[in-house]
Amino acid sequence: MNTKLSAVSDKRTDLMCSECGHKSSYKIADLILATRVETTTHEVRQSALCRGCGVRVMQVCNRLDEPVRASV
Numbered sequence: 001m002n003t004k005l006s007a008v009s010d011k012r013t014d015l016m017c018s019e020c021g022h023k024s025s026y027k028i029a030d031l032i033l034a035t036r037v038e039t040t041t042h043e044v045r046q047s048a049l050c051r052g053c054g055v056r057v058m059q060v061c062n063r064l065d066e067p068v069r070a071s072v
């Protein structure tokens, strides 16, 4: 799924390295600042760098990819 960062309802997200299991917590606002508002969660995963082992493949391990529920 390609969810834009600007559409993510959570304040923070956790990315987990698929290689070493190292977890990093990111603020969504920081991710937008570091990229663009139009950046998708898919692009974040492709560009995120593990601080543990340096492998560039991270997995989003919380609900970042869930569609935002319309608040009525």
Ligand SMILES: [Zn+2]
Residues within 6 Å of the ligand: 017, 018, 019, 020, 021, 022, 050, 051, 052, 053, 054, 055
């Ligand atoms: Zn790693």
